Amino acid sequence: MVLHRAIHAARVGDLAALRELAATDHLTPAISDxxxxxxxxxxxxxxxLDCLRFLVTEMGxxxxxxxxxxxxxxHDAAATGHVRELQWLVEQGGCDLEAQDASGATALHLAVRFGxxxxxxxxLAAGGRLSALETNCGAVAAHYAAAKGDLACLExxxxxxxx
Structure with missing residues (x-):
């Protein structure tokens, strides 16, 4: 019950529910789907973003x-097009833009894949060598754009x- 309530609160932006769960010691890092x-x-x-800030800065x-x-x-913020959350995770949360998932995909690969x-x-403006990073099968972000036919991303x- 707590698991579903906490995940639902994070998904819908119910900061009050997250605070209530935290106040009763039910909000722990072990909660996952x-x-x-x-x-x-x-x-x-x-x-x-408000929930993300609370979970990271106040709940640790x-x-x-x-x-x-x-x-x-x-990765999740990039794949779903949430640039403010991604920016905060990188600039305030210390996330590494070059972090790769199990398939070798970076946030850039996923942002391109989902347009x-x-x-x-x-x-790309954040810098680094993101566009040159390869997945486990050797794909760079441009491969994803070309395969999808996303001319704007490819250009x-x-x-x-x-x-």
Whole structure:
């Protein structure tokens, strides 16, 4: 019951419910779904920045916790197009943009795969060698854009890394 209530609160942005669970010592880092995604994952993937801030800064949950597939909340924010949450996770939560999940995908791979152009733009502007990182099967982000037929993402990636 607490598990479902906590995950639901993180997903819908019910900060009051999260605070209530915390006040009764029912909010713990051990709360996760069947895929190992914790509360920070759910808040990030649903665009609930206030809940994400609370969970990480006040409750001490790890901003870069890993689900069973090794994805972080930053992966989830990128895949669902939530750039504010992604920015906060990187700038305030200390998440590594080069972190790779079990398949080798980074936040950029996922943003491109799901056509989140604003996230792709921010990730490329954030710097690093993101566009050159390969998944376990050797795919770079441009491969995802080309396979999907996403010309806007592909052009953006190629402008950023013409090689």
């Amino acid at each position: 069947a895929q190992g995604a914790g509360l920070a994952h759910h808040a990030a993937r649903c665009g609930r 949950l790890a901003a870069d916790e890993r689900a069973l597939n090794r994805a972080t909340p930053a 989140c152009l604003v996230v792709v733009e921010w990730l 953006l990636l190629l402008r950023h890394s013409p090689g």
